[in-house]
Every structure is written in C-alpha cells, then in structure tokens.
Amino acid sequence: MKKFDYESVVGHDLVCTKLQQAVASDRTVSAYLISGPEGIGKKTVTYPFAAALLCESPQNGRACLQCSSCRLLAGGAHPDLFFLTVPPDKKSIGVEEVRDQLIKEAYVRPFSATRKVFVIEQGELMTQGAQNALLKILEEPPSYAVFIILASAQDQLLETIRSRCLKLQLLPLSAKDCAAYFGRMTEGAEKRRALSAAFSQGNLGRGQRMLCDDSYYALYVETVDKLLCMAKRPSGLSDMQRHLAEHKDAAADVIDFLLVFLRDCMRRSISPDALLICTDREKESLSFGKELTAKGLVCVMEALIHFRDRLQKNAGYTAACLELLTRIQEEIHD
Ligand SMILES: [Zn+2]
Known part of the structure; x- marks a missing residue:
C-alpha cells in the first residue's frame, strides 16, 4: 500500500505537489510526460498519482488507501490500470503493443473506477510507428482515459506527442536527501550504504542498485x-x-x-x-x-x-x- 502514497516518494516535491493539486482541483489532463534519467523515480512518482486518479474518494489529491479501488490496487489487480512496457523478447515497444494493449483497452469504458490509467514505461523506446499510433488516441482521447508516458529522454519522442502532454521533469535529488534515504536503510554493511548514497548522485535508483x-x-x-x-x-x-x-x-x-x-x-x-x-x-x-x-x-x-x-x-x-x-x-x- 505504501507505494501508492506520496509519503513513499523521496524528493521531487514540486512534481508531486503539482500532481496532487491537479487531482484535488479536478484539473487533470489526458496525457502526462514524466521524464528523467533511469532510476530517478519516474515510476515511484507515478504510483501515488495513478492511485489518486482511480480512488473513489481522494483526500486532498491523494488516494484514500481504503476504498475498493485502492484495495484493488494494493492487491495488484486493478482492472483500470495498465502498464505498457518493452516486451521481454524485444528491444522496443512496437505498433502491435500500442494497438493491442493500449488503444483497444482505451476504447472500453472503465470497469470499476471513473478513469482508466495507462502508464507507458520507457516511452522513448516506442518505435516511430508505435508513437504515431499513440498520437492518434492522444489527439482524441476518451474522456475517462489518462495516459502517463515515462521517458528517460524526452527528445526521442515525436514533437507532436510531446506537445499533447503536460511535461514534468524529475531532477536529481540533493546530496542531503540521498544521504538521509540511505541512512534510514538497514540493508547491507554501513560501508556499502555510504558508497551507495554517494554513488547515487541524486538518483536513488542508481544508489539502490549499488546497495542491493x-x-x-x-x-x-x-x-x-x-x-x-x-x-x-x-x-x-x-x-x-x-x-x-x-x-x-x-x-x-x-x-x-x-x-x-x-x-x-x-x-x-x-x-x-x-x-x-x-x-x-x-x-x-x-x-x-x-x-x-x-x-x-x-x-x-x-x-x-x-x-x-x-x-x-x-x-x-x-x-x-x-x-x-x-x-x-x-x-x-x-
Ligand atoms: Zn481510495
């Protein structure tokens, strides 16, 4: 449940506040582009936002963590949350994946929530054809659909896609935030924790890898x-x-x-x-x-x-x- 709460996000306060305010004031848009290097926390930021979008009674833009939608999420089985990612046997997201796993689903009304959320991981790895297919639905999205594209490099996405998204960039965390994060951890020897904190250079995923x-x-x-x-x-x-x-x-x-x-x-x-x-x-x-x-x-x-x-x-x-x-x-x- 923890990962669906903004409390679990270290740093990125500005982006989290924006996402929270959007839900609280019911001013969400149909497409978001969250960018930043691998390990910076794009998915970590997306979980609480997606949860709030799907929650039956969000509190100040945060998921309540108690309603049936939140319980479905915690069980890892929410029927209105979709993740599109590079298939294990491929190096890119192709047009078939976008069509079958995203566009087809997007035209079916939500099952239990009022929204349907589609998260595209490693969006920069979508082929040109896949991006063009996605563009069509971004141009005329169903009213209930929210697309969240995560990308390590924005410039590998077509300008036409970028211009249809609300762009949010995740920046490196402060050395203090990184040190505090690894300081709270109990895994590994102290020496390796110190190395991981320094090695993260503002990117917790990078440090985490060194630790785990x-x-x-x-x-x-x-x-x-x-x-x-x-x-x-x-x-x-x-x-x-x-x-x-x-x-x-x-x-x-x-x-x-x-x-x-x-x-x-x-x-x-x-x-x-x-x-x-x-x-x-x-x-x-x-x-x-x-x-x-x-x-x-x-x-x-x-x-x-x-x-x-x-x-x-x-x-x-x-x-x-x-x-x-x-x-x-x-x-x-x-
Ligand atoms: Zn809820």
Whole structure:
C-alpha cells in the first residue's frame, strides 16, 4: 500500500505537489510526460498519482488507501490500470503493443473506477510507428482515459506527442536527501550504504542498485581493483583486458565505474578533503592519482568517453578495448 502514497516518494516535491493539486482541483489532463534519467523515480512518482486518479474518494489529491479501488490496487489487480512496457523478447515497444494493449483497452469504458490509467514505461523506446499510433488516441482521447508516458529522454519522442502532454521533469535529488534515504536503510554493511548514497548522485535508483545488486557491486569492486593493478604490475594490462572481455555486456557499467573513480582521483589531487563518490577507496584514489599527472588523468577519462562513443557506434569491441588499454597504460607509465 505504501507505494501508492506520496509519503513513499523521496524528493521531487514540486512534481508531486503539482500532481496532487491537479487531482484535488479536478484539473487533470489526458496525457502526462514524466521524464528523467533511469532510476530517478519516474515510476515511484507515478504510483501515488495513478492511485489518486482511480480512488473513489481522494483526500486532498491523494488516494484514500481504503476504498475498493485502492484495495484493488494494493492487491495488484486493478482492472483500470495498465502498464505498457518493452516486451521481454524485444528491444522496443512496437505498433502491435500500442494497438493491442493500449488503444483497444482505451476504447472500453472503465470497469470499476471513473478513469482508466495507462502508464507507458520507457516511452522513448516506442518505435516511430508505435508513437504515431499513440498520437492518434492522444489527439482524441476518451474522456475517462489518462495516459502517463515515462521517458528517460524526452527528445526521442515525436514533437507532436510531446506537445499533447503536460511535461514534468524529475531532477536529481540533493546530496542531503540521498544521504538521509540511505541512512534510514538497514540493508547491507554501513560501508556499502555510504558508497551507495554517494554513488547515487541524486538518483536513488542508481544508489539502490549499488546497495542491493550484489553482482553490480562486485563488478564495481573488481573493475577498480583491475585499474589499480595496471599501475602495480606488468600483468595488469592483460588482466584488465580479460576483465573487459568477460564483461562485454556490462561495458557501460565498467566505463561508468572507471570514470567515477578517476573523477575522485582528480578531485583528491586538487583538494585533500574533496567529497568522494567511491567512499570505500579513499586511500587508493590518492595513491592512483599520484601515478598520473593531472593531464594524464584527463587523457584517460577522455579515452574512456571515446571508448563509450565507439561502442555506441558499434565499433569492434576487442579493437576498441585494446586502443583504450594502450592509452591508459601509456599515461600510467609516462
Ligand atoms: Zn481510495
């Protein structure tokens, strides 16, 4: 039940207030576009809003959490709430999904509530055809339908869709909010909680992953270790090469970990009391920072960004890895 109450949302006060006021004053619109990076809390904000839209007697724009509609929601079986998402065997939301799971349903009157709510997750992954199909219903929506499109990047949606939505953007939370959130948690060791809070950088989903996903955390630890070894041992290069090959599917995470750690090294080399993200690697960020010049650190970070760009353009993985490692090695032993 908790997730249907705004109390469960950390931060995003402005957006929550707007959504609450819309329901309280009965001034909702038929389409919303909630955007922000993955993990920022788009779905977390959507749950209480959808609950309030469906609730039989909302209180100040919030779901009452007691009526039969709210009870159906809590049971995970509300017949008037729909989630459209990328099918597990596909990489995008196609026109068939929009037609079958959304448009057909939208023309059937609500079953128990006065509204019908359609949430489109990862809206940016709708194909052009899917977006055009959606556009038709956004142009003339049934009076009871509310569409909530969640998207990490607004600009991947057609302008014609965007212009029909009330746009709400979720911004990074303050470091204080993140620290308080992870401070209240009891999972994991204290050291890992501190790392997760710093790692979140305003995005609770990002920090949450570091706290709860053991393989993600292990990959982080191993990646930083491998980088440190490159400075210590001649075999470090081939170890890192193997590491990159083994984690090809998680290359984006590996790059992210390296960039975050190198940023710490740079900050540490400028100021001894700079706040770090890799809070578990204080000593190492100082020592590794000494292996490279400030210019060298920048070069390695640039090489990583170049590597990421090449992968996005589908460059050969092995060759791109080798180029990256050669550049890192050159800077370390310069
Ligand atoms: Zn209710």
